[in-house]
Amino acid sequence: MARRPIRWLVPAMLVLVWLAVGGGLGPFAGKLAEVSTNDQAAFLPQSAESTRVLEVQERFREDATQPLIVVWTAGGKDVTPEQGTAATQALASLRGTGGVVGTPTPSIPSDDGRALQGVVQLGPEVEGSLGETLDRIGSAVAVDGLRVQLAGPAATRADLSDAFAGIDGLLLGVALITVLIILLAVYRSVLLPLIIIGGAVFALGLACAVVYFLADRDIVRVDGQVQGILFILVIGAATDYALLLTARFREELATTGDRFAAGRVALRRSFEPIVASAATVALALLALLLSSLTNNRALGPVGAIGIACAALSALTFLPAALVLLGRAALWPAKPRPADEAGAEGRGIWSRVASLVDRHPRRLWIATVLPLVGLALFAPQLNARGVPLDETFVNDAPSVAAQAALSEHFPGGSGQPAVIVAPAGRAAAVEKTADGVEGVSEAAVASRSGRPGDAPKVVDGLVLVEATLNDAPDSDAAQDTVRRLRATLAPENGVMVGGYSAQRYDTTETAKNDTLLIVPVVLAIILLILIVLLRSLMTPVLLVVTVALNFLATLGVSTLVFTHLFGFTGVDASVPLYGFVFLVALGVDYNIFLMSRVREETAHRGAREGLLRGLVTTGGVITSAGVVLAATFAALVVIPLAFLAQIAFIVAFGVLLDTLVVRSLLVPALVRDLDARAWWPSRLGRSEVGRESRELTEASR
Known part of the structure; x- marks a missing residue:
């Protein structure tokens, strides 16, 4: 009897610790903006020629x-x-006002007048x-009869x-509401979705606190894009x-029927795959630390x-909360045992398993x-960058101003x-x-800022x-530029x-980064799968299938971006981000499936092990895929083309992987290979494996 209170103590303490973490560190999710920068110059490749020019x-600059x-247009007149x-007098009046450095240049008329x-x-x-500064300047330079617009780096940055x-509130709110709706539909339970979301929020609070601490000391760099991806990644992975x-x-x-035994077994069986x-x-x-682009290295x-905090929460807070609540966590639904009938049972995943079993090849x-x-x-995906007029999903003032500038002046005016x-x-x-083709005019920068005056010389x-x-x-x-x-x-x-030149260097650097990082990521994944599954054949198979899923997703994205969304290009980092997320997250679902298949194969043989593993994990993995796709899709609330592109690639790719690659392709390949899929482990050589092969040959 003395041990009974003790076994309640550990889960209770874990839950209390995480409640303290959530209460104490949760506000850091809203404070990341304080240590974030949206200065794109800070994310240029350090060794590129354009970066050296910037230095x-x-x-x-004094x-x-x-x-x-500042652009004034007369509406066709x-x-x-x-x-x-x-206009020139209005510009001159800005000298000495708040935020303005030096004397603004006099107004210059366009060739068309x-x-x-x-x-x-x-x-x-x-x-x-x-x-606020741009609003004040826009009002100060207003001229009767002319429309005034603001363009250039400062306007784009604004x-x-x-x-x-509001990224912290809007994005987090949309993601959590989306996950809650999906979990309610999946579990038909009142408390369980709230427990899962609570664990995800606690993990996000801890991750944001760690990132804030490191960014405040310039150990890591954060911008709005990295912050948005962090939110989605933690919520999706923790769920x-x-x-x-x-x-x-x-x-x-x-x-x-014993909550403590169920908690121990669930944790033990889930620990390794998680x-x-x-x-x-x-x-x-x-x-991504191998990248030469600073924003890639920042992510x-x-x-x-974020991933480490998500795993920590799932392996500590969640099992503790489930043990404390027991069956109440599932109410009003009831716990259901695994389908002992395997592929012969009823339900969609039994029918899928039956299809895989009958016609794998x-x-x-x-x-x-x-x-x-x-x-x-x-x-065919054009990854040379997103034009300014496509950078923002909605209409941005700086984009309209740049369009007006390009209509009346040479395209490169101002930059x-x-x-x-x-x-x-x-x-x-x-x-x-x-004299170079594509150059309208070239002039040496003068000390006064007026063309033709004495040039400004610094350090020769x-x-x-x-x-x-x-x-x-x-x-x-x-x-x-080239x-x-x-x-x-x-x-x-x-x-x-x-x-x-910065755009050109970023594009070329991103290409080189992709050629370097892709094989490294594939090697990392392959090694982890070999250690987890104790075989060579299946890990190679899984890596090839997720790579194929990525390429197919990229092909679909090419068609959708061009013919449906109207994008003429994608950000140079999009293919690399898409690869890292899709391949790594795609392997997740195969890990969940094949770790259960391996566990069942050791007891039942290759054929029955595969079918039972597919039936028992089908529903949960599909739910996980839908949740992750939905959370990444939430990125579209931020009106930037880069995040919309990442959202589509990851959301579509995860669904394709979950519903097709993991549900049909991988099981069919493993079923066709039978016990050979586990070569050279003992599962491929065992008596159980031989019996399974004999049954397979007989069925064919």
Whole structure:
């Protein structure tokens, strides 16, 4: 009797600890914005030529500034001289006002005479009130009869801040409500969905607190995109792990009737697949540290921390809460034992298992062929970056302003290519750059800021600004940058940077990162699967199938993005992010399935082990896939094309993996191989395996 109170003590203490964690650390989910940065320059490849140019530019600036481009348009009419004078006077009136550095440039008329533009340099002190500063400037430069719009890096940054505003509340709320609805439909229980969501929220609070601590000390870097992915990753992973453990607890509780025995067995049987799953995703994310892009490297440790916290919550808080509540956690539903009839029983997963058993070879061939067909479209995905007019899913003021600027001025106005050159070669570099195809004009930056004045020289270097014919975010502008670099290559000490060059360098770096990281991630996953499943054949099979699922998803995404969503390109990091998430998360479901299949095979043989494993895990894994797809789909509440693209790729890919690859393709392949799927482990050589093979041959 003395032991009875003690066995209640451990789960009670675990629940109390997690309640303290949730109460004490939960607010950090709303504080991550304090240590986040949406300065895209901070995420450029460190060794790229455009990054080195940016470092040189900093030496030319007396103050750290960001340009704001003011655009006036006359609505199809000519701008009058009086309006031009009024615009210049309005710009001059900004000198000395809050946030404005130096004297804004005078207004410049367009060649068609129907627009004006001017440049205002903003100081770093406006960071916390950028939107208010732009509103004030927009009102100050208003001119009768002209429409005023704000473009350039400062305006784009303000729109990015607006896009991420309230991300902690909106995104988290949408994700949790979505998960709650799915869990209520799956379990038909009152308390269990709330327990699972509570564990996910506790895990998120702990993860955000750790990330906040590290970001505040500049150990990791966080931006709005990383923050959004962290939220979704933790909620989705914690729920997935909880579904696996809860299903095993419900099964064991129905069999034994003892909540403590059921909790011990559920934890013991679920521990290995959950840890293996978490290790797969965490290590795949940490492989992003090999990237040369700072935002990729930022996601790696942040995401791995989130996954670790999700697994910790699922393996401690959840089993403790289930043991304390027992059958009450499932009310009004009742615990159900596993289907002892295996494939002969009733229900959808018994019918799927029966189909796999009868025609495995026909089934996997019929599944592989469409996947390969879809994968053939994957190379057509244009990953050279998202144009500015597609960056925001909704209409953003900076996008409309840039469109007006491009309509009346050369496409690259306001964001020229920046060429660093030795002062003694300034004139030659200017002349050479001016003659490159795609360059509208080139001029050496002057000390006064007015064209033709004495050049500004710093450390023996000058800046040559080359205005491009095409929009700075276009593929054509990137091609012009490549031509500029090739033409100026013979000039010693010359580098080409600027916005278009940054996009080009980011794209090329992302391609190199993908070639490096993809094989590393596949090797990590393969090693974990070999250790978990104690075989070689099945791990190789699983890695190949999830890779095929990724390529098929990329092929579908190519068609959907182009013909349905109207995207002309995707962010350079999207294919790599999609690969890491889909392959790592896709292996999760195969881990859940094949670890149960291996457990059953050891007792029942390869054939019965596969069928029983498929029947007993089918429902829970499908539910987990739907939950994860739904949580990633919640990213669309943030109106950015990058996150919308990631949301579609992961959501669609997870559903394809859950409903087709894991449910049909993998079981059919394993069934066709029979005990050989477990080579060279003892399951492939055992007496049980031989008996299974004999039954298989007889059935054929």
